[in-house]
Amino acid sequence: MTAAAPLQEELRELYRDLILDHARSPRHFGKLDDASNRAEGINPLCGDKLKVYLKIKDDGVISDASFEGSGCAISVASASLLTETVIGLTTDSALSYVDAVLAALAGQQKDPADVQLGKLAALQGVREFPSRVKCATLAWRALNAAIHDDKQPATTE
């Protein structure tokens, strides 16, 4: 076990306190009854599903957001962080966050001036766990679909 001790650090990187906190107590969890937009996200390979609800005002600002579904700590924390992030943003800047998060999780460097990941940086621990990256991206793909009002579920494939 000692030889593997440094590796355990990677696990801690993945399951940071912030992630565990959001996984245990997801923010904005539940259906949004007066949502203007909604979309489902499906990970066809593991079967995880969640729904993202948005209330988008006429001026394009997301005034409220929530999510529903069951999933692993990573997908729930990611969805919870997402709702915290997008409330108050315009749909355009929410979409920039989608780009930035997907790029960061894919290990790509995006122009850092573009978007401040802030708390969302906590999701980056997943990069060392390639089989879990899709868990972290699921909510963001659903957000993208909700803003574009897609009728088809968004998928991680």
Place this chain on the structure above:
Amino acid sequence: MTAAAPLQEELRELYRDLILDHARSPRHFGKLDDASNRAEGINPLCGDKLKVYLKIKDDGVISDASFEGSGCAISVASASLLTETVIGLTTDSALSYVDAVLAALAGQQKDPADVQLGKLAALQGVREFPSRVKCATLAWRALNAAIHDDKQPATTE
């Protein structure tokens, strides 16, 4: 080519003059209009097919026999030799020939007193060519089926 010269002998063993003669000029070839018994033989793996016709008298003696079909030198010669062999035999002794030929071609030693292979021994060259044994046995399986009046085609499987 010189190193392989002895092997060429095996080919000559397979394609003996007797075999080639019967293949070129098959005896009793054609349909037997007043046949009492008939059966089809099929080699499902190569698709070869032939029909054996018998005229069996009330006393159980095969008074006439013929065959039809197209096939390789081995299967045609075998069928031709078969017709020569069985005409005049009782069905019982024809069946002993079936046993003896199938055993000889499978490389089994049968009690030599049982049946005199005679000319049929020429078929034994096929034993060195395992993929061709079924060609040599096809007619004999059809003979067996004809004597037993089987409605299903006999097969070499």
Place this chain on the structure above:
Amino acid sequence: MNEHSQKLAKPVTSGLRDCRSDFPALDQEVNGHSLVYLDSAASSQPPSAVISAVAEYQAHDHANVHRGVHTLSHRATEAYEGARDRAQSFINANTRNEIIFTRGTTEAVNLVAQSFSRPTLKPGDRILITHMEHHSNIVPWQQVCEQTGAELVVAPIDGKGQLKTDELIAQLDERVRMLAIAHVSNALGSINPLREIISNARRFDIPVLVDGAQAVPHMPVDVQELDCDFYALSGHKMFGPTGIGILYGKEAKLDAMPPWQGGGDMILEVSFAGTTYNELPYKFEAGTPNISGAIGLGAAIGYLESIGMALIERHESEILAYMMAELDKIDGIRLIGTADKKASVQSFLLDDIHPHDLGTILDHKGVAIRTGHHCAMPVMEHFSIPGTARASLALYNNRDDVDRLTEALLVAKKIFKK
């Protein structure tokens, strides 16, 4: 090898420990730890004997089978058909014509649903399955019910994940035109009492298909003794290659069925006026078959026979008992599937940790388990859970593997402790 062996400490008593070195995949490090492979119910690791049988075939003997007069084609045909003979004797089929090579269990079930059931089913007829079936033994029946208007009926399971056999037997009547049932459940490990069930089905002449995917790697199987009409299995779950499996069917049943897929090898004669189909088993093997897969499966059977299925069964049931006992000691564990008769598999949940998170943490410790619904969503729905973590055993596992599993679970508990 006696009744007390479970009470002894760690040494494995069955004499199977040495066979680990036959499996090259087990001799590797994953994430800095020696691999503990507890995912054989999803797919087993092939022994060297299988890997090299496939490679040797490909390197020296490959050609298309049947119809060929040249040496390689003859060798390939002999090897392919030899694998059929081995399979026949392994499950004790009556004739080699009863062994149809398929891609796996799934294709075997589809073949029966489409060729046997579809042409004869009508509205009012029923297909009976159980609540513990794998999707592969559910969806093909849903499809054929939709195609024919027949009804899918489901026999219930209890809180231990056991079939309610009495209720299933009460569901048997003239309307039931197929009983499709797992030998062993892949999500729960429950072994179904097939002989009792099949003898009851016989009273109404109900054809029985057994999904044997999770049974053949773990216990002796004799299809004539079971008296089932069809038995389906997958090579990759019994230490053979992927892409190969077997449909066993009673000859009279198979003979009466129309072919399913059309193409090369399954015909005797083709003309535009009409086509004459080939005899068994070729009638159901359209196109060039998975020759190297069948040869690999034959080698897997040879490997299993060299050890002996009875010995394997004894070894595994000992390790399974140990695993269940050790898991049960962990605070916060919930075992899913605690049938009285079980093989190979233990599903579980730990605290409120999602199975995927458990899977990731265990993998990080070199322990490979499967997480999720295990293609048995109705089982998950029965227990009102989205999925489980599942550890599954095969002949190469031992008590050390179990200890590594429980150690890793304690790490997960620590990470997720509030």
Place this chain on the structure above:
Amino acid sequence: MNEHSQKLAKPVTSGLRDCRSDFPALDQEVNGHSLVYLDSAASSQPPSAVISAVAEYQAHDHANVHRGVHTLSHRATEAYEGARDRAQSFINANTRNEIIFTRGTTEAVNLVAQSFSRPTLKPGDRILITHMEHHSNIVPWQQVCEQTGAELVVAPIDGKGQLKTDELIAQLDERVRMLAIAHVSNALGSINPLREIISNARRFDIPVLVDGAQAVPHMPVDVQELDCDFYALSGHKMFGPTGIGILYGKEAKLDAMPPWQGGGDMILEVSFAGTTYNELPYKFEAGTPNISGAIGLGAAIGYLESIGMALIERHESEILAYMMAELDKIDGIRLIGTADKKASVQSFLLDDIHPHDLGTILDHKGVAIRTGHHCAMPVMEHFSIPGTARASLALYNNRDDVDRLTEALLVAKKIFKK
């Protein structure tokens, strides 16, 4: 590598000669002679790169794909899906969703016949095929015609074994609901003028399935340029393993089709109330796929790409021209299949020697050819012959192989001389 190369003597000009050592099966003696393998149209030999990709996968990376969070499962999934990506780019499909792994060409044709055609065909509709099709592109259509009352219509071929393209084009009309046509004939080698045919089929919105089994190993194939709706191929004919093949389909077509086989992996959700199917390509891949087969096929594609299909095509057409010329010099030979545009294959008869006897004698000289009807009985019937001897080329063949063939044919003549 210029137009004069065919006039030069033996040296192979294309630079491909060295690749023979990549194929372990070619380095053996058969009946005391070094093997000359001229049966690649039935099945090709795999290069070491394929054999070891399969063996390495089995020894180190095997697990069930999809749904797995542990390391081996992730590796297996990446490798399996990576093979799909390779196949996509190899035939230039538009998206990876258009690549469905099947057992081979036969299963691919059956899938289209059952999932695309069967639900929509009605009496009066027509399926158009050609007289040169392989049984695998005939029987599935006969079956679906029988199931739906549609009619099978056959486009004729001429005495050289060429499609009568004008007549086929004249047969195209609103009634035709599928044109299923070989890219290259396996019995005759004829290459069909697909672009002309497909653009004509477009006028009536006729879906086109191309049987590409005999084309992909021998020439560059671009499905978007062909503009076909479906393209079927077999791994074992393009130097990959048996048990794996591909159905390419345009995404819009595949999307609109119901799934065919049911089971694991092809569903998103299963409940007894109903089932939600998975998206492409998984919707059509029920059950555990042939993972090692797909990986081997990916390796075969990598191997072919490392040489270059254009170079392979040039090399083979040179050897084919030489083979046809050399065979034609033999007294008593009859070449079957002398189309202007040909690939790989030459069928022939010699005197009145039955093809099986030729096959045996050639095999005795170490020369492997195929004899019989080549699963193309209508072609045999067209030429009023029961079968042919067929020599077929692949990238590893050279002029020496052709010389060994003709020498052995002279031996056969001697044995059978009157």
